[in-house]
Amino acid sequence: MNIQENISLKQFNTFGIDKKARFFTAVQSVSDLKIALTWAKEKHINTLILGGGSNILLTQDQEALVIKNEITGIELVKEDEKYYWVEVGAGVVWHDFVLTAIQNEWAGVENLSLIPGTVGASPMQNIGAYGVEIKDVFHSLTALRKSDLELQEFDAKSCAFGYRESVFKHELKDKYVICSVIFRLNKVAAYHTDYGAIKATLAQNGIEHLNLKSISDAVIQIRQSKLPDPKEIGNAGSFFKNPSIPASQYESLKADYPEIPGYPNDEGVKVPAAWLIEQCGWKGKRLGEIGVHSKQPLVLVNYGAGDGNEIKKLAEKIQKSVLEKFQIEIHPEVNFL
CATH class of the missing domain: 3.30.465.10 (Uridine Diphospho-n-acetylenolpyruvylglucosamine Reductase; domain 3)
Incomplete structure (x- = not known):
């Protein structure tokens, strides 16, 4: 098993965030995976499993053995x-x-x-x-x-x-x-x-x-x-889940915002997070090296040298503004690491 040290994870996450893994290896089989996990356990090191890195936001270096899952077939x-x-x-x-x-x-x-x-x-x-x-x-x-x-x-x-x-x-x-x-x-x-x-x-x-x-x-x-191609501009696709709210709340909001879209479901009414975010003025907004995509407000982007913590703070600002304007909580779909 080839274990590398202090490896940049920039190419292994679609946001293109440049954080490091203390240790890194790739596995192509279940037996490889068992060997890697055993090695980490013996060294008392945490493990982090990576797939395509398309649903994560790296906010810090990973003091762990990062295992890239490459089991195929x-x-x-x-x-x-x-x-x-x-x-x-x-x-x-x-x-x-x-x-x-x-x-x-x-x-x-x-x-x-x-x-x-x-x-x-x-x-x-x-x-x-x-x-x-x-x-x-x-x-x-x-x-x-x-x-x-x-x-x-x-x-x-x-x-x-x-x-x-x-x-x-x-x-x-x-x-x-x-x-x-x-x-x-x-x-x-x-x-x-x-x-x-x-x-x-x-x-x-x-x-x-x-x-x-x-x-x-x-x-x-x-x-x-x-949606932007992660190879051209760093992103993790849809950053937020679409929230579901009670039907009564939706009807109340519709009185103030007649154009608000909604889709009835088992929990009440699903409201597109993209619409809520756009109404709060975030669509296309750029803050230095990060921002909100100009075509799809559900997508947060890294223009090149952005940091995971900057994107996390931007996400929190978006959540706060949506809550203040519509009294709706939106939650990230992306996992923060």
């Missing part, structure tokens, strides 16, 4: 008349898996095209976009328990999925390392085109007969038009 493990069960290594780039699914006509993840990050993070965050969430296609995952290096399987119920939430962000945070995920994908596609601009984009592209690729292409087109 995409394998069809079972099928019946309705479904395919596909096992995917946690280190596989999410969009690469989506493209493989489309190529093989495994339906269900096409609306999740171009989401940054790796497969291992997908159930942890219950990632979602354009009317689809991981929980809709999730079957199970295998994770390594850090305390005794035993593998454990988790089904959907034990993952306790919520909106951009799972048990791995709460009770089991830092206790397990996800090694692989099994998705249950459809043999017959159920196309989701009602969310966002998908229908309009399909029409614009002249698509008359839907297929997985046409849906994926539309989603990619929409995302690229709204």
